[in-house]
Amino acid sequence: MTIKIDPAGLKNTRWHEYLLRFVAGGVITVIAGVIARQWGPVIGGLFLAFPAIFPASATLIEKHERQRKQEKGLHGEERGTDAAALDALGAAMGSIGLVAFAGICWWLIPRYPAPLALGGATVAWLLVSFSAWTIRQRRRRLF
């Protein structure tokens, strides 16, 4: 499956949906900080991978796909659910990259300047996530 850049996907998103993601991201970052302050960095660290944004994102994807198909006279309900399921599967592949991000940060942060450590770990997240996604796509074609 070919990866494409499609700016039209952004046009479907309304301003209040961007605002919803901004607020959800801001709130979970504050909560993660409060948890770390209250119970220490050991427990706080777990919440750096809490799926706080996930319900809002999945609901928006489901809604956009449903509307897009209904405008063409197709069964939007089914396609909306399928799109959200595929998005969640992609997030599972991205989570494998997130494990790598956390492990690499754990190793790099004490040894290197912060921008280098965080930048390097983000590149590693992208590479590991992309590799996991590619392997899954190839296996799906084979079996």
Next chain:
Amino acid sequence: MSEALVRFIIGGLVVSAFAIIGGLFKPVSFAGLFGAAPSVALATLALAISKDGKDYAGTECRSMMAGAAGLCLYSLLVSQLLARFRLSALTATLCAIPLWFLTSFALWRLFLR
């Protein structure tokens, strides 16, 4: 500006940036990778390093590995709830949250405590 407000703005901006980048890509399964982007982690760790030091941030990262493994299982469960049981996205994502707590805390207790 209070620390909470700084956290809110930085967290909101980083999460929004990854959401916009993810929205640019097709197919949907590839765009989904960005649903597990290290957005909250980048915002939190950058602030933790500058305010609490590298050891504090490093400890957070160690625990985050368990949280990320929990997120992987959570996402797989959400995908299955949607594909097989045809639940709505909101119901599936909320019903699966106990699995994240269970696996994240169990992995942390077994391997990282």
